[in-house]
Amino acid sequence: MTEIGLPPINYGAITPMLILFGASCVGVFVEAFVPKAQRHLVQLVLSLGAITAALVTVVWQADTRTVTAGGAIAIDGPTLFLQGAILVLGVVSILLIGERSLERGGPFVAQAAIVVGSDADRNQTVRQPGATDIYPLSLFALTGMLLFVAANDLLTMFIGLEVLSLPLYLMCALARRRRLLSQEAALKYFMLGAYASAFFLFGLALVYGFTAGTPSGSGDNGGGVDFATIAAAVRNSEVSPALLYAGIALIAVGLLFKAAAAPFHVWTPDVYQGAPTPVTGFMAACTKVAAFGALLRVLHVAFGGASWAYTPVLGAVAALTMLVGAVLAVTQTDIKRLLAYSSVANAGYLLVGALAVNKQGLASTMFYLVAYGFTVLAGFAVVTLVRDADGEATHLSRWAGLGRRSPLFAGVFTFILLAFAGIPVTSGFTSKFAVFGAASGAGHTWLVVVGVLSSMILAFPYLRVVVMMWLSEPGESTPSVLVPGGLTAAALTIGVAATLVLGVAPESLLDLTNRAAEFVP
């Protein structure tokens, strides 16, 4: 039995993760020791400060290209770009999470353990300020996401996956109103997430088996789960690839579940609808970046040598995802479910970009992730504003005639929907153009055809909302749009501005993605 030594760790390279992890721990202590009245402000400042500090360190080491922690973590162009994207989108999400002026006490429950419908529950719904545990939870999730996109072996990746998922399950359960729906969503997400993690682990084991005997491996019999070993095994192994293929398939299932690709998307609408809207925005923006970041690394670095094998299968998944997302969006009646299916369809477009296993595909997918993240956060920010006495009015029929009531916000939401539909002058157009361009450059014309067809279908539900807002008469039940507090206004402004800027002048971000689009071996 050999002794296990601690591998050298380049702490400088993993500072962003350390900062966030430290800040989340401090956040837990804040919950314990700071008086209730000041907790919200302290947590908010702490979270924003920690994310900003992490972002600064990411920018600081923009040119770092290294593999550290015994090959477990790779800090390279894609890692740093995606970490930066997660952190920027994270800031915007925290702004939404921290908003307390729309509703007394904020959108989160004061004590999640109180039985729904009891007197105590009614009391806390209207009186008590929301619990602030949401901040450390968000920071833990963000830490996991940063690790997830930097992971350079399957085990570290699995740990990243769990670190990011567990806080998310909890966050989904924290809605102040419609708590049963929220708790149900959290439970479903947890159960299905655990289930999907099992697939990932099983795939990991199979791939490990496949790599047995590879000389560069560090395991007992020469195998290993770090990507370099897997890549070498994929290239050189003389073993039957059945294990490899089954392993890729199961690992892909685990990742595609998080990315919400069909048919592993089934949790998405229920969870998106039930979770508090700021958390939904957080999941739609940041989790998507993390999931696709990990998927990109696995597909490019570990299994790049087998791309001929997985491309047709995952291509079929991408096509199915786009079509299912688009077709199901057509008949939705709830704005959050509609955006959930739109998120599914967008996972399909991202997969189209990710399957172009080359520099262009990588760059365009990363661009898409950022563009989509900003737009979807702005979209959910508007959803938090349309309210009546019972909280958010998410049923679409309630949005009829909103253009008369509040032309400004209806106009903003129209712009966001047009961006989702991929109309020029919005980032939706430039990003779709980029991924479809990469896909056709890689020879996946059929995916582009399916993508364009599904975009056409998907334009219908978006435009239906636009028509409803502007061309219907406002009814008795049309809710009002609240004037957003400073935080939501900031988040909304950032999201809309980014959508416009990336649609009109995408060159600088495209340059950045192109420079970042190279994995370390």
Next chain:
Amino acid sequence: MQYAPATGLLSTMWLLVAIPLASAAVLLLLGRRADRWGHWLGVASVAASFVLGLTYFFQLRGLTNRSVELSMWQFIEVGSLKVDFGLLFDPLSGVFVLLITGVGSLIHLYAVGYMEHDPGRRRFFAYFNLFVAAMLLLVLGNNYVMLFFGWEGVGLASYLLISFWNHLPSAATAGKKAFLMNRVGDAGLLIAIFIMFATLGTTQFDEVFTHVGALTGGIVLMMGLLLLLGAAGKSGQFPLQAWLPDAMEGPTPVSALIHAATMVTAGVYLIARSNPIYSANPTLQTVVVSVGALTLLMGCIIGCAKDDIKRVLAWSTVSQIGYMFLGVGLGGGAYALAIVHLLAHGFFKANMFLGAGSVMHGMHDQTDIRRFGGLSKYMKITWLTFATGWLAILGLFPFSGFFSKEPIIVAAFARHGWTAWLYGGAALLGAGLTAFYMTRLFVLTFHGPKRWTDEIEHPHESPPVMTIPLILLAIGSVAAGGLMATSVPEWLTPVLGPQEEAHGVLSHTVLTVLATAVTVIGAGLAWALFRKGTAPQELPAGPVVTAARKNLYTDAFNEAVFEKPGIYLTRALVFLDGKVVDGGVNLLAAAVGGGSGRLRRLQTGFVRSYAMSVLAGALLVVAAFLALQMGWLA
């Protein structure tokens, strides 16, 4: 062919176009605030252009290379297509500038009086100035794209002015008709320009004309025919003549300036400007000559049967432009003859249109010559000035037409073989018919018994603001032809080539006598027939007259061949769109919606079924991978 760059005073020639354009913009933008003085601004801007034009003209006379070009900026630059915004002032555009601004100034002045009681007078002058600017751009452009720019501009102005009284359905319809028929011609011109660009890579006049010799006959023929289509559309020549008479729905000054003196001669200008293209292909020239001869006869015949004073004049315009087309088609020295006739016609036809307007002004807007008669006593100036125009169009010595029309007849007889008799005969016959219908018009209007409608008691002469232009134009009608007959062809030599003596199947003297004879016979016959007046209503007549009254059934032909099938095609397309396209789209939408509804039911909300779905998906993915590995799918 080489154009010299503009220097000195000539480098300001853009002002010619800019001044009326600026005036139009001011009148349109200021709106009602310009109502009180707007018309005088309109007159002044055109008069200023006339003075400038004269100055440039005399500048040009002092130069040795009398083709001066001013390149202002790169207008279009796409790939190898480069189009300059450039102007060309040469002898040909020079005479056009003088005609447009000179006659234009007089007609603008006249319109101040004619439109006095019209609430839209400012708007009228704005459009009128717009027309002058566009027309000047048309004749001043140094490439075909600039020409097309002006060409479309005059088309727009013409449309706006024909339907100026758009509350009258007939005026609105006439405007649309003119616009649509012009589109047909414009498409021809446009395609010709495309061909130029495709084969020569340029649209500059000098470059096109230098290289046209290198093209194959087929290309030149195609290009020339398409240019001819454009010219025929703008100039109201067969087969696109039907819009011009209807265009008389516009105010009379419009008819005088646009639809008699200037715009409708743009086709003649186009062919004269493109003379190297037409001279390069004899077949092309024959086509142009045929169009001209056919149209001039059609115009005469229909003109004999019309009772509306402006329509008679309109058909006479169609017919006279036919003479010009005949001239430019004959080629060689006849190009210049056609231009001389164009200039002379500009004077006497404008004179007669304004005279007609003056008559209508005094007769409560009556236009039916059957309801005129004996006006010579009441409208002395109008009568006398109209008489000069009438004598000029007849072509009697020493009036304009004698010096401008008769040489074209001589040139037609100078063709080879039997075609000399065909085209010369047509031109000669046309002269006799012209004499007949113009005399009919003149006699029925100014002489014979009064056949006025009841409400008219004492027709009055028009105010001086209208009669002064009439007098000036009358002087032009008398003198212009004689003055221009030798000087203008010589002046135009650098553009159109040298004059040569025509030797035809009949000698010049014989033809002069013959032409004068048929004219006198035609006029005498009309005088004898209509000296005692005519019935106040149209009477039933034989097949020839009926056909002429119905425009020789050309409208019926257009309706049957183009309009009806067009309508049926539209209906078929609407049906196709409604049932097939929309049906298909609706079917697809229903399919998507139905599919969505079915799929939605799979979303049960139960974790167990979700887990089932994930498991099934995972199994499928694994199976697909393994199938791939076994080679089942690959």
